[in-house]
Amino acid sequence: MRNLDWSAVVHAWPFLWQGLQTSFVLVALAMAGGMLLGTMIAIVRLSAWRPVAAVAAGYVNGLRSVPLIMVIFWFYLLVPLFIGRPVGAFTSALIAFTLFEAAYYSEIMRAGINGISGGQMAAALAIGMNRMQACRYVVLPQALRRMTPILLTQSIALVQDSSLVYVIGLHDFMTSIGIVANREARLIEFYLFAALVYFAICFSASRVVKRLQRRMAAA
């Protein structure tokens, strides 16, 4: 076993920090977009209008049966073809993650909406709200609240999944680690350091989720 030398990691930190920021921005935007789109898909799927609901179901099941790497490659290839000019790895990764995560978020939201008792909807309609208002002011807030821990757990998975942009060379944290690890020929130190960073982020986040769950169970 070689001696480990961590000074290279310290030295490369500014570069790594930039990568980490890219990762954060990507995750935050994909999370927001994915949840918004996912909620809309869930509502559409539960709507009475059959053909549209079937399309939404097809979207969700289709994306869930394909590996994320494939989806990333798909958008890396397709987005420039559609737009007609190169858009860069970040945009195509963001679109891929938003659409991909939306499928997973929508399943969570659908379960959340399904878990709200029918009486809530009936009561909202009875006091004169239309369906849209009932959804917006009565059903969705409760579903969102109830599903918050699971939505957050999915977001932790998203943090880990975001490392996959490595395959299209977007300079996120993982790719930055790979670049300096090879440049400095210090694979062990850099990959162990990356593991530590990801572990610290995801582990503490999952602890927060657990606390939240316990608090919600007690309430």
Next chain:
Amino acid sequence: MQYRWNWTILFVEPYFGWLLAGVKWTLLVAGAAWIVALAVGCVVGVLSTLPSRICRAIASAYVDVFRNIPLLLQLFLWYFVLPELLPAGFGLWIKRDLPMPEYWFSVAGLGCFTAARIAEQVRAGIESIGVGQRMAAAAMGFTTAQTYRYILLPLAARNVLPPLTSEALNIIKNSSLALTVGVLELTGQSRQIEAATFQGIEALTAATVIYVMLTLCVIVGMRAVERRVAIPGTLGRG
């Protein structure tokens, strides 16, 4: 931008053969990793329900470590870091003499990663049985080992079948990450076809369709298993 379609490219040698090889490697990686994941996952899952505090701590440490590090990074740790940390002779053997180290490390990495998730399902499956069965077994004079062997595990095994189906699907999808350490499985082969022919859409379509078919096969197969082993008199039989 102009795109020139050419679907026949998929059925011409050598590209057709590449796709078949990709399917073969996807199945080999996913299949072998599934065996590792089931074995390790069941052990860790059982450990986490044992009365012994040390066993439970080991199990929860395993799950925490393997669930909170991205799979991609775990594969890199197995493939690039582990051989360096092993005793010199063994590390050298891996680097020089082990045929296809990228395959074996992908299997180990994917297997151990999925095992953490299976362990959680197994734990939930055992816990969902309730303490009544466990106490009844103890009252009958069963040892802990016998309780697990004859009472808890047969019941838990049926409970965990549906979540195991989704883990089986996950392992097929996640096997695509093996391309990052150089295993030319389905996704890797489709990328190669794209690089060789510039027919990216056709190549990715082929791989996507094959993935969907593989997942459908797993779903149908697992449903058949579920029906076969359902306990008579429960809702699962129907």
